[in-house]
Amino acid sequence: MYSEPEPDTAERMRQMHAAATVALYATPIGSREAWGWRGRTLSRPVATSSGDGWLRLVSAPADKASGKLWDGPQEAERSMPPAVPRPRLRERRTWAEGEYGYLAELYDKVTAPTVTIHEPILRAVPDLDDTWWGTLSTALDAIATLPSDRVAVRQEYLDRAMPRYLGIPIDTTVPAWTTAHGDLHWANLTSPTLAVLDWEGWGIAPAGYDAALLHAYSLLVPEAAADVLQRLGHILNTPTGRFAELVVITELLQTTTRGDNLELEEPLRHRLEHLLQLG
Structure with missing residues (x-):
């Protein structure tokens, strides 16, 4: 998780995330936002008819909105064995608007927090058993x-x-x-x-x-x-x-x-x- 990006990127991603909730029949829960590197992704907890979930929006320039990174979560859902604990991918939608392509992914909600919140780097000894x-x-x-x-x-x-x-x-x-x-x-x-x-x-x-x-x-x-x-x-x-x-x-x-x-x-x-x- 990273810090909120520059205002223009943040506003665009929030608008597209709102569009994704409509497309996937989801309702945001609370005000929590989880940003990816330089605002490339925006994720929020949501409610759906099948239970609470996690809606992740990915953006990329339209000419790069495909390929390995775009398809990775879907391929993992198909391929990863049960020994690998992960949130299950329920649904996905893709679309383009203006200069950007978007991918919305609805996952099962994970209640446990990440070990670090805003960055990959560890800064304190984690309590892991x-x-x-x-x-x-x-x-x-x-x-x-x-x-x-x-x-x-x-x-x-x-x-x-x-x-x-x-x-x-x-x-x-x-x-x-x-x-x-x-x-x-x-x-x-x-x-x-x-x-x-x-x-x-x-x-x-x-x-x-x-x-x-x-x-x-x-x-x-x-x-x-x-x-x-x-x-x-x-x-x-x-x-x-x-x-x-x-x-x-x-x-x-x-x-x-x-x-x-x-x-x-x-x-x-x-x-x-x-x-x-x-x-």
């Missing part, structure tokens, strides 16, 4: 074994980006590929009952990618980062897991060049030095 971690570990293992032709991370990108943003010559050949959620951060995980949210970008990625991403977003809280390494050690404390960490560090260091995740840059570089020492 053994059951939560066990459920997450089982879910990641189940996702990893799911066959998919979707792509979350491309080898071609790694060939270009890893030497550039890591600042070293490196073998960029991915040692193993598995299916990943692709955006596993703290604002996409609920507690105390686990649900994994936001299935836009799932697909094939370097083995260990999800666990590596969660660890990277924990680096501002060393105790929490150490807990991720311990709880998901069967994934991360392996050669493939360490390579996945290098992939994630590459991606997040690239975001710092655009002005995002600046607080993570120093701990990411410290983690990079440690991984390189491990060999």
